[in-house]
Amino acid sequence: MDERELIQSLAKDVKLSVLDENMDTFIEAYHQFLKQVQSLESIQTEGVKPLVFPFEVETSFLREDSIQDVMRREDILKNAKHIKNQQIQIPKVVE
Amino acid sequence: MFETIIGIEVHCELKTQSKMFSSAPVSFGQPPNSQAHVIDLAMPGTLPSVNKKAVEMAIRVCHALHMDIDSLLRFDRKNYYYPDLPKGFQITQQYHPIGKNGYLDIEVNGQKIHINIEQLHLEEDTAKLTHDDDCTLIDYNRAGIPLIEIVTQPQFHNSQEVCAYLEALRMILIYTDVSDAIMAQGSMRCDINISLRPEGSQGYGEKVEIKNLNSLANVQKAIDFEIQRQTELLLNHCSVPRQTRRFDEKTQKTIAMRDKELLADYRYYPEPNILPVRLPWQWIESIKDHLPVLPAQRRDKYIHEYKLSVKEADTLLLNKDLSDFYDQVVKQCIYYDTVCHWLIGDVLSYLHKNHLHIHDIFEVQDFAKLMNMTGQGIVSSKQTKQVLSLMILEKKDPLTIMQKHHIQQMNDENVLIELIEELLDNHFQLVQDYHQGKTNLLGYFVGQVMKKTQGQANPQKTNQLLKQLLEKRKT
Numbered sequence: 001m002d003e004r005e006l007i008q009s010l011a012k013d014v015k016l017s018v019l020d021e022n023m024d025t026f027i028e029a030y031h032q033f034l035k036q037v038q039s040l041e042s043i044q045t046e047g048v049k050p051l052v053f054p055f056e057v058e059t060s061f062l063r064e065d066s067i068q069d070v071m072r073r074e075d076i077l078k079n080a081k082h083i084k085n086q087q088i089q090i091p092k093v094v095e
Numbered sequence: 096m097f098e099t100i101i102g103i104e105v106h107c108e109l110k111t112q113s114k115m116f117s118s119a120p121v122s123f124g125q126p127p128n129s130q131a132h133v134i135d136l137a138m139p140g141t142l143p144s145v146n147k148k149a150v151e152m153a154i155r156v157c158h159a160l161h162m163d164i165d166s167l168l169r170f171d172r173k174n175y176y177y178p179d180l181p182k183g184f185q186i187t188q189q190y191h192p193i194g195k196n197g198y199l200d201i202e203v204n205g206q207k208i209h210i211n212i213e214q215l216h217l218e219e220d221t222a223k224l225t226h227d228d229d230c231t232l233i234d235y236n237r238a239g240i241p242l243i244e245i246v247t248q249p250q251f252h253n254s255q256e257v258c259a260y261l262e263a264l265r266m267i268l269i270y271t272d273v274s275d276a277i278m279a280q281g282s283m284r285c286d287i288n289i290s291l292r293p294e295g296s297q298g299y300g301e302k303v304e305i306k307n308l309n310s311l312a313n314v315q316k317a318i319d320f321e322i323q324r325q326t327e328l329l330l331n332h333c334s335v336p337r338q339t340r341r342f343d344e345k346t347q348k349t350i351a352m353r354d355k356e357l358l359a360d361y362r363y364y365p366e367p368n369i370l371p372v373r374l375p376w377q378w379i380e381s382i383k384d385h386l387p388v389l390p391a392q393r394r395d396k397y398i399h400e401y402k403l404s405v406k407e408a409d410t411l412l413l414n415k416d417l418s419d420f421y422d423q424v425v426k427q428c429i430y431y432d433t434v435c436h437w438l439i440g441d442v443l444s445y446l447h448k449n450h451l452h453i454h455d456i457f458e459v460q461d462f463a464k465l466m467n468m469t470g471q472g473i474v475s476s477k478q479t480k481q482v483l484s485l486m487i488l489e490k491k492d493p494l495t496i497m498q499k500h501h502i503q504q505m506n507d508e509n510v511l512i513e514l515i516e517e518l519l520d521n522h523f524q525l526v527q528d529y530h531q532g533k534t535n536l537l538g539y540f541v542g543q544v545m546k547k548t549q550g551q552a553n554p555q556k557t558n559q560l561l562k563q564l565l566e567k568r569k570t
Contacts, residue, residue, distance in 0.1 A: 052365040058373040065111050065148030068118035076128045086127045087232035
């Protein structure tokens with residue numbers, strides 16, 4: 001797969017379309033990104049535990065079980081392209 | 096020839112007020128997309144916050160299943176891209192489940208089986224997808240409802256064992272008061288992992304997963320079908336492909352959904368938006384101390400202390416409200432079998448017929464009062480039935496009802512003797528027949544006295560007096 005095809009395929013995965021005139025900009029960004037990732041490879045990670053939280057602390061907070069917020073349906077459906085029976089309609093995802 | 100090995104995963108929706116990680120309501124039967132919060136919809140900048148009640152409920156079930164509880168609560172992300180998951184990942188507990196290494200003892204054909212439970216973890220439910228002819232519809236009401244997943248070791252051998260386990264687990268979920276656990280409504284869902292291996296061998300055959308079984312009947316049919324299907328494949332020297340299948344109600348068969356090799360890699364990693372939460376041991380222990388009496392203990396008490404039959408005990412236990420009610424009534428009434436007889440008989444059928452709960456129709460105290468009178472023979476069986484109906488109708492206590500409707504047992508021996516003598520005088524021939532061996536005529540005489548007194552004569556006393564008076568006339 002050449003770089004153009006790769007960009008098109010990635011764009012498809014995240015449901016975006018890339019115009020031909022923008023392709024060179026994307027390829028340039030892709031090269032920069034690759035370079036940054038490659039620089040990460042030089043870091044010695046053997047024996048280093050993964051860091052998930054910036055501060056490894058324990059908390060004790062649990063939320064009380066009470067109803068506080070609910071969105072209005074109009075807001076939930078606001079960004080939907082198609083609506084049917086008060087639900088978001090999308091292309092069929094099963095055969 | 097072949098040995099079947101089955102492992103079970105059960106998902107159960109918890110009946111909290113709000114969702115697992117948001118404060119949106121958990122409610123059923125609401126219009127679509129009316130019960131969601133910005134967190135459920137993964138709006139930018141929102142952060143999850145863990146529902147305390149859901150954690151408490153999970154701990155309750157862990158205790159009931161004798162599990163080791165991890166006091167450090169941690170969550171992970173299961174990443175996959177599908178429209179039922181607005182965030183693009185599900186928050187679950189892949190690496191550190193809240194409960195591990197538990198068990199549940201079940202009974203199959205009178206034999207006890209010890210089921211090892213590997214783990215119990217907390218997670219969130221997905222949105223509901225409905226597939227129309229040409230499109231898919233998304234309802235986010237279900238997105239984020241708290242779930243617990245309970246995973247057994249692969250140790251079941253047939254559908255009967257699986258169904259007994261599911262029924263016992265369902266009772267635990269109901270009696271710990273964490274869920275309605277209704278399979279048909281999806282509040283309890285079941286996935287089955289099933290494989291066959293030559294009898295006596297140690298390894299596992301290729302595993303087939305059957306997803307989303309929504310009733311015990313379907314669980315049984317799906318397993319029986321799958322055992323037969325895999326047996327036929329193996330006998331024909333074909334391999335069993337590793338697959339995910341579903342049970343099709345129309346054809347009563349399992350149908351391949353996808354090959355397991357093609358399953359996505361979920362790229363699990365620790366959930367960075369929820370810091371580990373340290374649960375105080377005192378809290379975990381106090382949840383154990385407040386655990387309701389579980390079905391197995393209740394059953395034991397019913398059979399050994401209250402001397403109910405196995406069938407009576409099991410019928411009572413099937414309905415938690417009824418079992419709770421029974422437990423309260425027998426604190427005020429020692430006629431354990433009488434209380435059970437009426438509850439699982441007339442009362443239960445009335446409840447079923449009218450879709451009611453026991454507390455809709457009776458107060459514990461009133462029911463206990465009537466049962467005491469029935470047990471002591473102050474009211475007859477027929478009168479009990481009448482009083483119960485009137486109690487439901489007029490919503491009054493039994494004494495008021497009996498006073499108002501002049502229902503009381505005739506216990507006065509003199510009155511009864513007079514009635515019986517008159518009856519026997521009028522039936523000279525039948526009395527002769529009785530003395531010549533037709534002793535079943537006693538029932539007829541009792542019936543006549545009951546008729547004459549409109550059911551108010553004390554049947555035991557009538558019976559006893561009749562025998563005495565008939566005996567007297569013999570000479």
